[in-house]
Amino acid sequence: MSPTPARTSRAAIVRAARDLLEEGGPDAVTMAGVAARVGVRPPSLYKRVRDRAALLEAVATDAADELATVLSGAAGEPGDPPEERLAGLAHAYRAYARRSPRAAAMLFMDLGPGTHAPLEAAARAARPVVDVAADLVGPDAALPAARVLTSFVHGFTSMELAGAFRLGGSVDDAFELGVTTLARGLRDVAG
Numbered sequence: 001m002s003p004t005p006a007r008t009s010r011a012a013i014v015r016a017a018r019d020l021l022e023e024g025g026p027d028a029v030t031m032a033g034v035a036a037r038v039g040v041r042p043p044s045l046y047k048r049v050r051d052r053a054a055l056l057e058a059v060a061t062d063a064a065d066e067l068a069t070v071l072s073g074a075a076g077e078p079g080d081p082p083e084e085r086l087a088g089l090a091h092a093y094r095a096y097a098r099r100s101p102r103a104a105a106m107l108f109m110d111l112g113p114g115t116h117a118p119l120e121a122a123a124r125a126a127r128p129v130v131d132v133a134a135d136l137v138g139p140d141a142a143l144p145a146a147r148v149l150t151s152f153v154h155g156f157t158s159m160e161l162a163g164a165f166r167l168g169g170s171v172d173d174a175f176e177l178g179v180t181t182l183a184r185g186l187r188d189v190a191g
Helices: 010-024 031-038 052-074 082-099 102-106 119-137 137-162 173-188
Strands: none
Touching: 010 031, 010 052, 010 102, 031 052, 052 082, 052 102, 052 119, 052 173, 082 102, 082 119, 082 137, 082 173, 119 137, 119 173, 137 173
């Protein structure tokens, strides 16, 4: 192992930490584990990342930025029907959470004292949802509507990934029913 991080970038460190996160959850994201992944000794990481809390924040920021990109791409165009745009966001989040379940969960969890996804990154991820909600319910109710949508989609997806839906029937159909009902309900409340 190299004693210096010359061949280790911050991006490589964050990628290694994201891999460890998906393999074993937040507890698996350690300075020693990341150092082993990128081929340096643990003290070398401190030249790029202040401490474990900063590492977790970097991972959360990376996950939020990735989600922002995914949701922005799924949000459709402002002239498209907002119900269709909302459905696009819901499906995009579900796909993201299936692909990166622990990163998705990390965006909504307490990572320890003073450790969380920075507000700016969270706001970037939320922006497409708030924008679509504003088109659906108007700007005054956009944030509450975005919170309702996020709660449903994240909650449903979390339960799905945990294997909670064991009573039979189509989970996909249930998700579609939830998204459609939510879009109609929000529209009716705003109308």
